[in-house]
Amino acid sequence: MTGRRRATHSLEAVLAEAIALLDEAGEPALTFRALAARLGGGVASIYWYVSSRDELLDRATDEVMGRLLEDTADLGRGPDPVADLRALSLALFDEMRRRPWFGTYMLRNTGLQPNSMLMFDRLGQQLMRLDLTAKQQFHAVSSLVNYVVGVAADMAQPPPQEFLDSGMEPDRFLAVYAERWRALDPDRYPFAHHVADEFAVHDDEEVFRSGLDLLLAGIRAQAGR
Amino acid sequence: MTGRRRATHSLEAVLAEAIALLDEAGEPALTFRALAARLGGGVASIYWYVSSRDELLDRATDEVMGRLLEDTADLGRGPDPVADLRALSLALFDEMRRRPWFGTYMLRNTGLQPNSMLMFDRLGQQLMRLDLTAKQQFHAVSSLVNYVVGVAADMAQPPPQEFLDSGMEPDRFLAVYAERWRALDPDRYPFAHHVADEFAVHDDEEVFRSGLDLLLAGIRAQAGR
């Protein structure tokens, strides 16, 4: 009944607001001060739930991965393991495009988050259905995960400051870059000229898929089917 | 003849010391204060040569890429374009393993550094020797570069703090992780158990090569040779 003088939090609320902050403005926007302001409390309170910024990012990442696992729970039971591998990879990639910070942090994370490990295992389980040695399976999953995470992290980079400042639409953005490719010395950069038109109209997801399919084709060939 | 009262720098010296700092202690170690101390001058002086920390990293990265281009100038004239592609990719990967910060920054960098662009073009020139459409060529190079940079960045992550603190040798490190895999619930993590032994003895470079060869096999198949 007396007016509340102090805010009250919970780990769930902290993670939820942290993820919201990350989604809205990217990784650099997640500061303890911004987070505290959102929670309506003081900075130091957050340390009750989380012992460092790194752990906060860790937990946020694992939380998102957990949701992704739920959303894709049905993938992995199809007749063709390679098709399941593809579907899972695409789901992962989609999430990383939706949340650039997610992919970037996956890359940094070397630890053993429960849900990331579960995702790794689900991919591996598909490989176990193929006729490959354990070593081949391990290599295949590693390559695949590294490819997905690496490419997603790469493509998730925000456009340089100069474009954010100019308020240009993202579509024009590619065109401007293609123009720069064409402006290069053709003798030194023959390939850039050769593919400038492709670059100008390319779709990141399609590029991702084409590399993914190259990898999957290789895996399929190794397994002899 | 009179004692020098002020330090004197140059862009070359700034870049050289910055690279030395990065090589010795990684990206976080590159601070303007540490760099100024090395150069024997004040912090603000560095801004005469470079307008921000980002530009400093940019220039350092491009400098390293320039040297790498020189060192590998002979690659790219062999009879088999795919073999050249492979050799270039391995050279890139090696450099990124030697300099973790280099790979990590390549990932972040979306801009148009002259030497990175040259490397991209040299890879692309190999693709031009294959019988593929421009679109296929563009996709293939993108996939390849993304794979190399992504995987290298992933593998370049330093071991977690707990290991640095414990003073454990890097070899034991893998073994400890493998032990953790084995300690997981076998019903929830069947694949982790299945490949724990492989993981315990794996070699990052071999894993990289196996994925690279999957990609290259796919490209070769596309080109019909």
Added chain:
DNA sequence: TCGAACCATAGAACGCCGTTCGATAGAGTG
């Protein structure tokens, strides 16, 4: 030889960050 113009250097400060410390409000318990 002098002084103006310019290049390069640097000290000090600003604002932001993650993190720590100590105080304390409020809920639960006898």
Added chain:
DNA sequence: CACTCTATCGAACGGCGTTCTATGGTTCGA
């Protein structure tokens, strides 16, 4: 009611990138 334990918070610390302003040192025309 007193005691304990949980959770909250204001204030401060040290380090960071960056900026401002002053000034040392050099060059060069008159």
